[in-house]
Amino acid sequence: MKKSTVQPINPKITDAPRALKRSRPVQVADQIKRWVVERDLRKGDKLPNEAAMIAQFGVSKGTVREAMRILEAQGLTVTKTGPGGGSSVGEVSKDRAMSLLGNYFYFKDLSLSDIYEMRKLLEPELVAKLAGNLDAETLSDLREMAHQHPEPAQTPEEEKQQHISSLVFHARLADAADNDLMGFVISFMARILSDLTVYRRLYATPNKELWARGRTHQIDLVEALEKGDSARARAIMLSHMEGAERMMNVQEMRITREFMAE
Amino acid sequence: MKKSTVQPINPKITDAPRALKRSRPVQVADQIKRWVVERDLRKGDKLPNEAAMIAQFGVSKGTVREAMRILEAQGLTVTKTGPGGGSSVGEVSKDRAMSLLGNYFYFKDLSLSDIYEMRKLLEPELVAKLAGNLDAETLSDLREMAHQHPEPAQTPEEEKQQHISSLVFHARLADAADNDLMGFVISFMARILSDLTVYRRLYATPNKELWARGRTHQIDLVEALEKGDSARARAIMLSHMEGAERMMNVQEMRITREFMAE
DNA sequence: TAAGATTTGTTCGTATGTATC
DNA sequence: GGATACATACGAACAAATCTT
Numbered sequence: 001m002k003k004s005t006v007q008p009i010n011p012k013i014t015d016a017p018r019a020l021k022r023s024r025p026v027q028v029a030d031q032i033k034r035w036v037v038e039r040d041l042r043k044g045d046k047l048p049n050e051a052a053m054i055a056q057f058g059v060s061k062g063t064v065r066e067a068m069r070i071l072e073a074q075g076l077t078v079t080k081t082g083p084g085g086g087s088s089v090g091e092v093s094k095d096r097a098m099s100l101l102g103n104y105f106y107f108k109d110l111s112l113s114d115i116y117e118m119r120k121l122l123e124p125e126l127v128a129k130l131a132g133n134l135d136a137e138t139l140s141d142l143r144e145m146a147h148q149h150p151e152p153a154q155t156p157e158e159e160k161q162q163h164i165s166s167l168v169f170h171a172r173l174a175d176a177a178d179n180d181l182m183g184f185v186i187s188f189m190a191r192i193l194s195d196l197t198v199y200r201r202l203y204a205t206p207n208k209e210l211w212a213r214g215r216t217h218q219i220d221l222v223e224a225l226e227k228g229d230s231a232r233a234r235a236i237m238l239s240h241m242e243g244a245e246r247m248m249n250v251q252e253m254r255i256t257r258e259f260m261a262e
Numbered sequence: 263m264k265k266s267t268v269q270p271i272n273p274k275i276t277d278a279p280r281a282l283k284r285s286r287p288v289q290v291a292d293q294i295k296r297w298v299v300e301r302d303l304r305k306g307d308k309l310p311n312e313a314a315m316i317a318q319f320g321v322s323k324g325t326v327r328e329a330m331r332i333l334e335a336q337g338l339t340v341t342k343t344g345p346g347g348g349s350s351v352g353e354v355s356k357d358r359a360m361s362l363l364g365n366y367f368y369f370k371d372l373s374l375s376d377i378y379e380m381r382k383l384l385e386p387e388l389v390a391k392l393a394g395n396l397d398a399e400t401l402s403d404l405r406e407m408a409h410q411h412p413e414p415a416q417t418p419e420e421e422k423q424q425h426i427s428s429l430v431f432h433a434r435l436a437d438a439a440d441n442d443l444m445g446f447v448i449s450f451m452a453r454i455l456s457d458l459t460v461y462r463r464l465y466a467t468p469n470k471e472l473w474a475r476g477r478t479h480q481i482d483l484v485e486a487l488e489k490g491d492s493a494r495a496r497a498i499m500l501s502h503m504e505g506a507e508r509m510m511n512v513q514e515m516r517i518t519r520e521f522m523a524e
Numbered sequence: 525t526a527a528g529a530t531t532t533g534t535t536c537g538t539a540t541g542t543a544t545c
Numbered sequence: 546g547g548a549t550a551c552a553t554a555c556g557a558a559c560a561a562a563t564c565t566t
Contacts, residue, residue, distance in 0.1 A: 021562090023533070025331060043369070049551065060535045062324050065553085069287060069328045073335040074365060081552040082543025097366035103336060104359035105442070107305070114441040121383050179376040180367070185447055286554070311531065322555040327533085343532040344563030 025066035028057050032071060036089055047077065047087040075100070098188050105192070115189050116245040122186055123170065123241060124234040126177055127221065132228025138176050139226055145169045146218035166214055167194045213243055287328035290319050294333060303351045309339065311348040337362070360450050367454070377451050378507035384448055385432065385503060386496040388439055389483065394490025400438050401488055407431045408480035428476055429456045475505055 022030070032047065048056060053064045068087055071077040075092035079085070134142075146169070149162050167190040174186035217240040224233040284292070294309065310318060315326045330349055333339040337354035341347070396404075408431070411424050429452040436452065439445035479502040486495040 070335040073332040091369040092366040107353040
């Protein structure tokens, strides 16, 4: 087990006496954030333009621009040129949130078993909840994906492609969750797995048995979901996770050595 | 259940034909990221200084500075002034990663039951794994926290403080996890809960029974962890989660209406 | 302590690009 | 197409922080 220090949970309470020197642009960015929160601005709402901010904060154009870059980089604002342009509030996209979080794990060397431990806990529960509650469109999407690869992969490239398809299948399920937090975590794991650089080692030898089992699992799962059979859906997913994990558990995995943030 | 479109999982594959106009600073920031990844630079490693980048990329000083702000905002670099200063690679802190992810959920209106659903799945498993595997220091920290509030809260303010202490207890457990992903998710949930703005409603009426139960749970849990009794640790945690959830399940929760990112 | 060197931080003026009307 | 309103980018100068001697 890991030794670690107690993490401050709520900066507003525990970080009180810190008085770090924050550069002017960061201060401005913070003020703008506060401004947005105070007025409870939402997705499309516009911020003052450059000139107004220069006047408002008493800083130069360059400083304001740096501040806006900070907010943009965090996905909080978008900026357009031209008349009627300027900056406006923009909700953080799921994709960007995953990229930003991916940067954190870039330095962490997650193991495959870490990820599969989480998947085994979350994904069976997810499908159990989904059973009987999916709309027709989602079900037909899933069914289509399940039947997408009627033949075992012939080449490593095909094998890789099939694996990614499988992860898309899981992400589609995650998107159907009404629990946004659970959906995000599951999607994030699918994305990490699909970003692996070790494809070649993991999927170098097309594996007929794995292909057959994965395909059967998906088809059976869709059926259980449609019929509203929670217990069966859960069991299928757990079995699928265990199988996939067993197949990979020898490999040491490393997160894609690539910053994922846009 | 929610309708939603299929999310592209791997931008490198699915986003191929996008050719968004990226501003100069963003392009520069991306190039620097690639540069870092290619050379596999790590935590302290230094980047070229402003002057060198200006020459390297053929852009102005302002552009380089905006690029550096982008990287800083994502937690990827740190910059210092003075001789021997400049920018260097800096691993994304857990705290910042939580803030950035918090920005995503700012717009999402997570419900309390969403969070407790996840907590019930993850935290019992966490303590089951931890049982018998904690070092003496962590155990003594936990024991101390468990005994920290010998008396029930007298005021709403005390109540709030006790609740936060309890969340610190959970975060401390999360930090002891050897699964970084699981640890992060659990810590993140603790942070969201401690950032709630609805404190007054949730903890307005000091609740003796809740206090007694929470305290007993913590003390019993530490004992089970020390003795290596996985099953008991799991059961205690599950019971604790269920109790806490039941107490709160009437309330509609909203994420702190405050951008959390630094 | 003080001076000097180095590197980022900030400002201002000007010019250019871009979208809307 | 032209005018307008905005962001984008450049370059030169000076300010501030921090290290070294």
